[in-house]
Amino acid sequence: MQAQLEELIGKISSGCMLAEDIVRIAAEAAQAYADPQAFLAANPDINYDDSFPIPLGEWVVVGSLPDTVLFQADSYEQLFQQIVDSFGPQVSFVLKPKQLAKTEALKALNRIQVQLASLSPETGGYVLVDFSEALDDELQAVLVYRSDLARVLELAVEVGIYAAPAYEAMQAAHPPSK
Structure with missing residues (x-):
C-alpha cells in the first residue's frame, strides 16, 4: 500500500512537495492503515478517534498535505x-x-x-x-x-x-x- 500511497500523493502534489515528504507521509499513512492502534500509541499527539468518518490512514494523508496541495x-x-x-x-x-x-x-x-x-x-x-x-x-x-x-x-x-x-x-x- 505504501507504494500506491507514494504514487497517489506524488501525482496530487503536482511537483509541490519534496520526494522525502511524499515518502514520509506515505509510510506514516501505510502504518496507520495497517495498525491504527499501534500508530496512535506511537504518536500520542495525534488528535484522532473512532468518531471520524474516515480511516486513520486517510486522515494522516489528508492532514499531512500542505495548503498548496489540498x-x-x-x-x-x-x-x-x-x-x-x-x-x-x-x-x-x-x-x-x-x-x-x-x-x-x-x-x-x-x-x-x-x-x-x-x-x-x-x-x-x-x-x-x-x-x-x-x-x-x-x-x-x-x-x-x-x-x-x-x-x-x-x-x-x-x-x-x-x-x-x-x-x-x-x-x-x-x-x-x-
Missing part, C-alpha cells in the same frame, strides 16, 4: 483564491475569485475548471478533484494534471480514498431539470 474552503470563491495563491504571482489568471461570489455552484465550478484547463497545456491542464471527505469545510479538493487523472482515480480506489473530478461529480449530483 484546498479546503466553504465557498468556491475562497477555494479559487487558495488555488490562485498556491500558484503565486508569476501565474496570471483571467478569472478572479471575486467573480465567483454570487455565482451558482455548478457555474462557479465550471468557470474554475475552464480556467484550470488552460494552465499547463503540456499535461492537458489541471482538473479540480474532490478528495477524501471534507471534515471541517464544505469543499475539499486537489489539482491533478489531466494526463494523470485516470491513474489518480485508479490509485484512490486502490487505497480507499474518495476522489472524483469536482465538476463532473456536481453535474451528476445536479442533473439539468427539464
